[in-house]
Amino acid sequence: MNHLQDLISQKEIFIKFMKEKYPLFNNSNIFLRDIQYAVKSFFEKKDRFLTYAQTDIISQGFIKKLEETKEFINVSKNTWKVNFSFEKVVKENEQAQN
Numbered sequence: 480m481n482h483l484q485d486l487i488s489q490k491e492i493f494i495k496f497m498k499e500k501y502p503l504f505n506n507s508n509i510f511l512r513d514i515q516y517a518v519k520s521f522f523e524k525k526d527r528f529l530t531y532a533q534t535d536i537i538s539q540g541f542i543k544k545l546e547e548t549k550e551f552i553n554v555s556k557n558t559w560k561v562n563f564s565f566e567k568v569v570k571e572n573e574q575a576q577n
Contacts, residue, residue, distance in 0.1 A: 482522060482529065483540040496521050503561060511557040514538045 486493055497503050497517045518541070519534045529537070542559065545551035551559040 482537050507561050
């Protein structure tokens with residue numbers, strides 16, 4: 480199973496999941512450790528248990544993808560600025576379902 484592809488394809492669901500656990504909003508900072516724990520928890524909810532090494536690799540790949548799309552802006556080695564509006568993510572998701 481390719482966990483990174485699953486995470487990227489379920490980005491909106493994962494972001495909502497993270498938002499429930501962490502203070503995540505437009506222009507907020509998000510930290511590597513928070514993303515790692517969220518990834519681990521996200522897959523555990525689906526009965527897919529990951530090692531910390533797997534979690535780190537998946538998190539780094541997910542972060543890289545969001546950096547490429549400018550949704551995360553690198554602030555430091557382990558910190559990113561969230562650069563998207565959650566209302567926009569919800570609207571795009573609703574439009575895709577219609």
